[in-house]
Amino acid sequence: MSVGLLFDQTRCIGCGACSAACKEQNDLPLPIEERTTAYTWTVVEKENGANIRRLCFHCLDPTCVSVCPVAALTKTPEGPVVYDSKKCIGCRYCIMACPFGVPKYQWDRAVPVVGKCVMCIDRVREGKATACATVCPTGATMFGERDDLVREARARLVNEPGKYVDHIYGLAEAGGTGVLVIAGVPFASLGMKTDVPQQPLPLLTWQVLSKIPSFVMVWGVFLLGVHWITKRRAEVHDAELAGDDGGDDGMIRVVDDGGRRSGGKGEERR
Amino acid sequence: MSVQAAARRPAFRFGFYESLFGIVVALFAVVTLVRFTRGLGATTNLSDQFPWGLWIGFDVLCGVGLAAGAFTLTAIVHIFNLHKFEPIVRPTVLTGFLGYVLVSMGLMFDLGQPWRIWHAIIYWNPESVMFEVAWCVMLYTAVLALEFSPVVFERLRLERPRRIIKVVGTPLVIAGVILSTLHQSSLGSLYLIVPEKLHPLWYTPMLPFLFFISAIGGGIAMTVLESYLSKRAFGRHLEMDLLEPLGRGMVVALGVYGLLRIVTLSGNGALAGLAHPGYEEGMFMIEFAIGVLVPVGLLIFDGVRSSPSGLIAASLCAVMGFVMNRLNISVTGMERAAGVRYVPSWMEITVSLGLVALGFAAFALAVRYLPIFPEAPAHAVTHPATAPGRAPARAALSPESET
Numbered sequence A: 001m002s003v004g005l006l007f008d009q010t011r012c013i014g015c016g017a018c019s020a021a022c023k024e025q026n027d028l029p030l031p032i033e034e035r036t037t038a039y040t041w042t043v044v045e046k047e048n049g050a051n052i053r054r055l056c057f058h059c060l061d062p063t064c065v066s067v068c069p070v071a072a073l074t075k076t077p078e079g080p081v082v083y084d085s086k087k088c089i090g091c092r093y094c095i096m097a098c099p100f101g102v103p104k105y106q107w108d109r110a111v112p113v114v115g116k117c118v119m120c121i122d123r124v125r126e127g128k129a130t131a132c133a134t135v136c137p138t139g140a141t142m143f144g145e146r147d148d149l150v151r152e153a154r155a156r157l158v159n160e161p162g163k164y165v166d167h168i169y170g171l172a173e174a175g176g177t178g179v180l181v182i183a184g185v186p187f188a189s190l191g192m193k194t195d196v197p198q199q200p201l202p203l204l205t206w207q208v209l210s211k212i213p214s215f216v217m218v219w220g221v222f223l224l225g226v227h228w229i230t231k232r233r234a235e236v237h238d239a240e241l242a243g244d245d246g247g248d249d250g251m252i253r254v255v256d257d258g259g260r261r262s263g264g265k266g267e268e269r270r
Numbered sequence B: 001m002s003v004q005a006a007a008r009r010p011a012f013r014f015g016f017y018e019s020l021f022g023i024v025v026a027l028f029a030v031v032t033l034v035r036f037t038r039g040l041g042a043t044t045n046l047s048d049q050f051p052w053g054l055w056i057g058f059d060v061l062c063g064v065g066l067a068a069g070a071f072t073l074t075a076i077v078h079i080f081n082l083h084k085f086e087p088i089v090r091p092t093v094l095t096g097f098l099g100y101v102l103v104s105m106g107l108m109f110d111l112g113q114p115w116r117i118w119h120a121i122i123y124w125n126p127e128s129v130m131f132e133v134a135w136c137v138m139l140y141t142a143v144l145a146l147e148f149s150p151v152v153f154e155r156l157r158l159e160r161p162r163r164i165i166k167v168v169g170t171p172l173v174i175a176g177v178i179l180s181t182l183h184q185s186s187l188g189s190l191y192l193i194v195p196e197k198l199h200p201l202w203y204t205p206m207l208p209f210l211f212f213i214s215a216i217g218g219g220i221a222m223t224v225l226e227s228y229l230s231k232r233a234f235g236r237h238l239e240m241d242l243l244e245p246l247g248r249g250m251v252v253a254l255g256v257y258g259l260l261r262i263v264t265l266s267g268n269g270a271l272a273g274l275a276h277p278g279y280e281e282g283m284f285m286i287e288f289a290i291g292v293l294v295p296v297g298l299l300i301f302d303g304v305r306s307s308p309s310g311l312i313a314a315s316l317c318a319v320m321g322f323v324m325n326r327l328n329i330s331v332t333g334m335e336r337a338a339g340v341r342y343v344p345s346w347m348e349i350t351v352s353l354g355l356v357a358l359g360f361a362a363f364a365l366a367v368r369y370l371p372i373f374p375e376a377p378a379h380a381v382t383h384p385a386t387a388p389g390r391a392p393a394r395a396a397l398s399p400e401s402e403t
Helices: A017-025 A063-067 A093-097 A121-125 A131-135 A146-159 A202-209 A212-241 A249-269 B002-008 B016-038 B054-066 B069-079 B083-110 B129-155 B159-167 B169-189 B207-234 B240-268 B270-275 B279-299 B308-338 B346-369 B378-382 B390-394
Strands: A003-008 A043-047 A050-054 A073-075 A081-083 A141-145 A179-182
Touching: A003 A146, A017 A043, A017 A131, A063 A073, A063 A093, A063 A202, A131 A141, A141 A146, A146 A179, A202 B129, A202 B169, A212 B069, A212 B169, B016 B346, B054 B083, B054 B169, B054 B207, B054 B308, B054 B346, B069 B083, B069 B129, B069 B169, B069 B207, B083 B129, B083 B207, B083 B240, B083 B346, B129 B159, B129 B169, B159 B169, B169 B207, B207 B240, B207 B308, B207 B346, B240 B270, B240 B279, B240 B308, B270 B279, B279 B308
Parallel strands: A003 A179
Antiparallel strands: A003 A141, A043 A050, A073 A081
């Protein structure tokens, strides 16, 4: 069970109450910028005459969470993907990897952190809806259990097929997201990424990373084996050259080597 | 002896390279101040659309990759027991160690909060490729320091620690090779998670293997170039009998790499775009030509491999092609999805140049004060078989001699 948001693009009037409420709830500095930044976590943009909200999609299996080397980003059991600015080292892999381009950085600061919508995690834990959903005057942003929201979205698409494009964005994108979007115009025209893979992206790297322990063992044994074989071969070769029986060549090498070192010094003295 | 040779030369000449070095380091110092007081936005052309630029693409990806000569050569000498290559192990391990130190310094500039870099040690995320890279780079830099330490111990005449390092020599080399295999390939794995962003000319599930094998090729090429630069700077002769087989190794590494790239590209249909080349296709063709076709085409000829100028030209091509490949993956191939063009700022370029300059200076200082190169006269090095006693005693690591 995890919560999410349903954004119905056809109901949005672009009033921006969600952005203002978000600023207040999360102590973000004004003004409300035109695009999302590290300081503005959600905005309503006008794309080809249609209103579309930008915010974190809160993936079910988030790319940002999987790439973060210090686990500053985590998926909470409640659903929101949250960020611990005290852990973050600033590698910006989350910004680079997020398939939706959500996390943003404080480029203007000497001590910067990442900024992104955290789905009002504090409110959610208190059992309240997010600030944006609470203030939305038209119900364009709806808060609830994701399963309920999926059912609601399906019902709207079925009941008013002429009004909506037949697609629930976030049902399968990146393996499913906590934020779902339904729209009256094609998603590409809303500036939304339509080439996002349908399976969770962390699988792509996990397929490789999960093989590391066995790889290390096989590779280590292989290298040790090569070392062992080639060393023995070299010893036999040396012994044959020296016209020796090859039995004690290990001893001979040690004696030999001591001789070499002192010999080197001797040369210098000479 | 190299120390004596150095002593014969004037302590400091203020020539062209020294002036250039002075200017670059002075600018580097200024930019460092700007970077840490004003932040990344004031210093770089990075943005939310393009969060990784030159410092990741060049300083980290190229720095680590071109330092791969160290693990390749220690593996050749201590795992494959081809001891004739020992005379070039020390300079190569030094190059590798300095390379990793510079990568770490570059990261200090690129990370938003570099003073927290130790967080990777206490906050774990084994699902993250970056976490794995961080650990491997950290451990491998330590391995390189240990592999190089006998040189310092020898200079300081510390016999006991030198013997201890020799005893753990083989496990150390094997650990170094494993760690290198992991993080060289993982730098490629970093990009596995952006299938819809990285241009299909560069994205392939084979990225980890391609990064590994191209690092071997690039690392060997760097070893050859470093021998050549040492020859010019320190008046040393070229050990052609050692460098020629390295040229063969380069052919194999670059050949496998090139074939694999063509196979994966024909598999995903990206080659079709070459019929109507645009920006990405053009960059790819230049990269593949100078990084693979030209060096392999040159080095398959015995005459080219055994001529210093031919070998050096081919190695230079391979290194430039390697750098271009990493920049194409980190910049060119990511631009279309980002929707913006990224060109590094002069300050970003200054930091990268400054780090390279510091690397050269550190190498020169190390050569001056430490026994890096074999002290032997030319005949002992060019024909190590005739003087087998000398080379092992001079190697950065020769665990066999103690066991």
